[in-house]
Amino acid sequence: MNRLLFLSLAVTSVLAQAQQCRARASWPTEKWPEALVNPTAKAAELKALEDYAFTLVGKPEERKGYRTNALVVVKNGAIVYEKYARGWDASGRQLSWSVAKSVSSTLAGVAVQQGLMNLDDSVCKHLPEYADDPVVCAIAVKHFLTFGSGLQWQEEYEDKGYQVSSVIAMLFGVGHKDQVRHVLTHRKLREPGTQFVYSTGDAHVVGALAKKALTAKHGPDAFWTQLFEPIGMKNVVFEEDLAGSPLGGSFVYATARDFAKLGYLMLNDGCWNDQRLLPVGWVQRATTPSETFRANRGDCSGATLPANEFQLPCEGTPNGYMWWLNRPPADGVEKPWKDAPDDTYAALGHWGQRIIVIPSEDLVIARNGDDREGSIPVNELVKLVLPLVRP
Amino acid sequence: MTKTLLTASLAAALLGTGCAQDDAKLRTYDNNDLELAVGNAAKMNCTCRFVMLRDEAYCADWVRASPNVARFAVDEANKTVVGTAFVSWTAKARYVDDKHGCVLE
Numbered sequence: 001m002n003r004l005l006f007l008s009l010a011v012t013s014v015l016a017q018a019q020q021c022r023a024r025a026s027w028p029t030e031k032w033p034e035a036l037v038n039p040t041a042k043a044a045e046l047k048a049l050e051d052y053a054f055t056l057v058g059k060p061e062e063r064k065g066y067r068t069n070a071l072v073v074v075k076n077g078a079i080v081y082e083k084y085a086r087g088w089d090a091s092g093r094q095l096s097w098s099v100a101k102s103v104s105s106t107l108a109g110v111a112v113q114q115g116l117m118n119l120d121d122s123v124c125k126h127l128p129e130y131a132d133d134p135v136v137c138a139i140a141v142k143h144f145l146t147f148g149s150g151l152q153w154q155e156e157y158e159d160k161g162y163q164v165s166s167v168i169a170m171l172f173g174v175g176h177k178d179q180v181r182h183v184l185t186h187r188k189l190r191e192p193g194t195q196f197v198y199s200t201g202d203a204h205v206v207g208a209l210a211k212k213a214l215t216a217k218h219g220p221d222a223f224w225t226q227l228f229e230p231i232g233m234k235n236v237v238f239e240e241d242l243a244g245s246p247l248g249g250s251f252v253y254a255t256a257r258d259f260a261k262l263g264y265l266m267l268n269d270g271c272w273n274d275q276r277l278l279p280v281g282w283v284q285r286a287t288t289p290s291e292t293f294r295a296n297r298g299d300c301s302g303a304t305l306p307a308n309e310f311q312l313p314c315e316g317t318p319n320g321y322m323w324w325l326n327r328p329p330a331d332g333v334e335k336p337w338k339d340a341p342d343d344t345y346a347a348l349g350h351w352g353q354r355i356i357v358i359p360s361e362d363l364v365i366a367r368n369g370d371d372r373e374g375s376i377p378v379n380e381l382v383k384l385v386l387p388l389v390r391p
Numbered sequence: 392m393t394k395t396l397l398t399a400s401l402a403a404a405l406l407g408t409g410c411a412q413d414d415a416k417l418r419t420y421d422n423n424d425l426e427l428a429v430g431n432a433a434k435m436n437c438t439c440r441f442v443m444l445r446d447e448a449y450c451a452d453w454v455r456a457s458p459n460v461a462r463f464a465v466d467e468a469n470k471t472v473v474g475t476a477f478v479s480w481t482a483k484a485r486y487v488d489d490k491h492g493c494v495l496e
Contacts, residue, residue: 163419172430173422239492310417
């Protein structure tokens with residue numbers, strides 16, 4: 001009997017610890033504390049970082065190189081480095097591009113934490129206007145959250161021409177007025193959850209699902225009252241289409257300091273100021289390669305398909321719940337960011353938008369830019385920031 | 392009976408093959424470049440001006456796309472942007488509010 005009681009108490013204690021939030025001396029809800037690195041002691045490290053991230057090349061209209069707008073580094077809960085360029089300052093809202101996908105994922109987590117949505121829910125539970133469509137209703141929330149809807153999608157930009165891009169048609173073309181409908185009326189190509197297909201469309205649906213779930217209880221400003229405001233993201237803009245669906249794969253705007261707060265929420269296991277905003281275990285699952293990714297990460301055979309066929313890229317960076325992970329994508333394959341710690345994960349967007357989180361370093365890096373030639377590599381950025389913030 | 396079954400199996404196999412090939416085909420969308428260009432010009436300029444609060448020169452460079460055929464007109468008072476190309480092609484974006492930014496109409 002005593003043994004049973006002891007076991008029961010031990011289990012209860014472990015569960016309580018799992019649900020507890022990490023203690024912090026302060027939370028940056030109103031303002032980030034600052035503990036800037038010593039510019040003299042770290043002169044060489046600062047120069048190396050700034051030469052890499054802030055040196056403009058060519059004429060502005062040529063849009064060459066890494067064109068950083070903002071770089072904010074948060075270590076142990078305080079800003080240790082911050083710099084702006086190209087006419088930007090701390091108050092400027094930056095375009096997220098696909099960092100929005102990680103924002104949408106987090107909003108879905110808030111809905112799950114509040115019991116308003118379950119990852120196994122059919123999409124049709126939250127979007128009842130599709131209740132007559134058996135293909136859509138067979139897809140669960142978790143499938144969209146892991147880029148595994150199974151619906152046809154061509155995340156093309158310019159390589160094969162604008163007319164074959166599902167995403168450009170959605171944002172600016174035939175699908176722009178009702179973008180969730182554009183996604184959900186694509187035909188089924190695979191069983192849900194069996195193939196990772198990076199899709200701005202899937203992320204749009206996650207945003208729409210989160211909105212439906214949260215606004216039903218909290219009203220139209222639920223994204224702000226339930227996530228952005230509690231963590232001090234004060235000036236977030238989340239754009240919508242004409243049908244009122246959030247454009248959760250592409251169009252969120254916030255300051256670099258505020259994007260760092262989203263990373264800080266993840267770093268703190270979904271807790272903020274002793275309040276749990278994300279479910280216990282959510283961050284762990286969001287930053288572990290998803291079942292969909294592990295099932296099939298694309299065409300890694302090396303074969304080239306004919307030009308009139310769509311070839312899925314072989315994805316070399318694992319993905320959890322719309323967060324990119326520094327894990328080997330398969331046995332015998334190297335992790336994507338070789339100089340970054342294994343526990344590094346990131347929200348990544350077009351033109352070099354980045355929120356990089358490294359729990360083992362208690363570190364968040366938020367970077368916004370306008371890299372038209374190719375986005376600034378995560379590996380190089382981390383490699384240059386680590387010596388700056390380490391003793 | 393066996394012959395019928397064989398024929399049916401063959402037909403099913405061929406149909407199956409046909410579907411598989413069809414599934415792999417690249418889908419095309421009924422958009423032309425001008426339609427996409429004016430949509431991009433209107434939406435992104437609206438966002439650049441009224442959400443990111445950049446000036447006209449910054450936005451003109453930021454939105455410039457290839458092919459660079461779209462022109463745009465900003466209505467500061469009503470917070471709208473109209474993108475045009477070769478007279479016939481137009482798109483309009485309008486600023487909604489400080490939470491929802493711009494929408495492409």
